[in-house]
Amino acid sequence: MTTTLSQVYREKPIRLYNIIPLDFNSVRTVPDSHVWPKSDDFSSDHRLTIPIVDLEDPNAVKLAGQACEAWGAFHVINHGIPLNLLEEVESETRRLFSLPAETKMKALREPDGATGYGLPRISKFFPKHMWHEGFTIMGSPADHAGMLWPNDNARFCYAMDRYQKKMEVVAEKLTNLILESLGMSQEDPKWEVGSSPFSAALQLNSYPPCPNPDRAMGLAPHTDTSIFTILHQNSVSGLQIFKQGAGWVSVLPIAGALVVNVGDLLHILTNARFPSALHRAVLNQDGYHRLSVAYFYGLPSDCRVSPWLKLLNSVEKPRYRSVTVKEYVGIKSNNFQQALWLIRI
Ligand SMILES: C=C1C[C@]23C[C@@]1(O)CC[C@H]2[C@@]12CCC[C@@](C)(C(=O)O1)[C@H]2[C@@H]3C(=O)O
Ligand SMILES: O=C(O)CCC(=O)C(=O)O
Numbered sequence: 001m002t003t004t005l006s007q008v009y010r011e012k013p014i015r016l017y018n019i020i021p022l023d024f025n026s027v028r029t030v031p032d033s034h035v036w037p038k039s040d041d042f043s044s045d046h047r048l049t050i051p052i053v054d055l056e057d058p059n060a061v062k063l064a065g066q067a068c069e070a071w072g073a074f075h076v077i078n079h080g081i082p083l084n085l086l087e088e089v090e091s092e093t094r095r096l097f098s099l100p101a102e103t104k105m106k107a108l109r110e111p112d113g114a115t116g117y118g119l120p121r122i123s124k125f126f127p128k129h130m131w132h133e134g135f136t137i138m139g140s141p142a143d144h145a146g147m148l149w150p151n152d153n154a155r156f157c158y159a160m161d162r163y164q165k166k167m168e169v170v171a172e173k174l175t176n177l178i179l180e181s182l183g184m185s186q187e188d189p190k191w192e193v194g195s196s197p198f199s200a201a202l203q204l205n206s207y208p209p210c211p212n213p214d215r216a217m218g219l220a221p222h223t224d225t226s227i228f229t230i231l232h233q234n235s236v237s238g239l240q241i242f243k244q245g246a247g248w249v250s251v252l253p254i255a256g257a258l259v260v261n262v263g264d265l266l267h268i269l270t271n272a273r274f275p276s277a278l279h280r281a282v283l284n285q286d287g288y289h290r291l292s293v294a295y296f297y298g299l300p301s302d303c304r305v306s307p308w309l310k311l312l313n314s315v316e317k318p319r320y321r322s323v324t325v326k327e328y329v330g331i332k333s334n335n336f337q338q339a340l341w342l343i344r345i
């Protein structure tokens, strides 16, 4: 029997304190639980930018490979997602987070669950809470959406379902692009799983206006556990990517473009040639509400990952041992930023 991510999380329950977001509509000051130490510097370099890859450009393969190697991230344009679908998903996301706190609490993620409303899973690793509320969807959003809007969830569900279907197509295109950039073919990866080799999740993120954006954190630094993540952000900036040698770099929104960032699974599969991008979200200084929608393209829990043999030779040896996704998620749930280091050979 295959293990789902929900089953993996069932073994790692999270305390309610680390799931329940603040009632952002009623707070006028930042409570101590959300004030981050002065030593945390949220500034970034605005002069550098991640590359832009145009999927209709004949050079897209080369550019995507270079971007993954140097940045672990890039903007993608001409991706095939209609602008009106991005707008609709954004407006349904806003509608969800604008609900009263007590309504959102009806769809609170279970302590041992994977989906629903709540703080990010990484909250338990930080002494302070984040100025963030999220809603996680895996497959159909109908159950939790029904708890929020018993009679009026069709529009939300339809938008999220349609978005996930279209995103899967973009993710497949990007996978082929990435494989090609590594000199591999679509048949080269031996995923060792059943009929559907991939699994995905959608994360709706909300960063409400904050009375003291210099001392509160939107989303703390982390890498994603995905192969890669495809992010839509609204027109409010906040995303930053850490670049070796340069520090934190802002990823300013480009209308209609999506941000792709390399996750830990691709890091392992490429033997760290495409390193997973360390990123965070800081808060807007001008009191705007920031929203983002992350599509995590990953592999099923029972899938085994190890560096692709085709990328190895007598000089380049595997840096990571073989792990199942389930095992890796388990290691990350306990050790967070040390997870890749803990599976190195
Ligand atoms: C598939 C997933 C990736 C994610 C954990 C999750 O089950 C759903 C939420 C995702 C998210 C979003 C915010 C940052 C992050 C590290 C977290 O705490 O929850 C990611 C998780 C991840 O990539 O590991
Ligand atoms: O909101 C953002 O810009 C980043 C979101 C993110 O990193 C995530 O959902 O994993």
Ligand SMILES: [Fe+2]
Pocket: 222, 223, 224, 229, 279
């Ligand atoms: Fe992320």
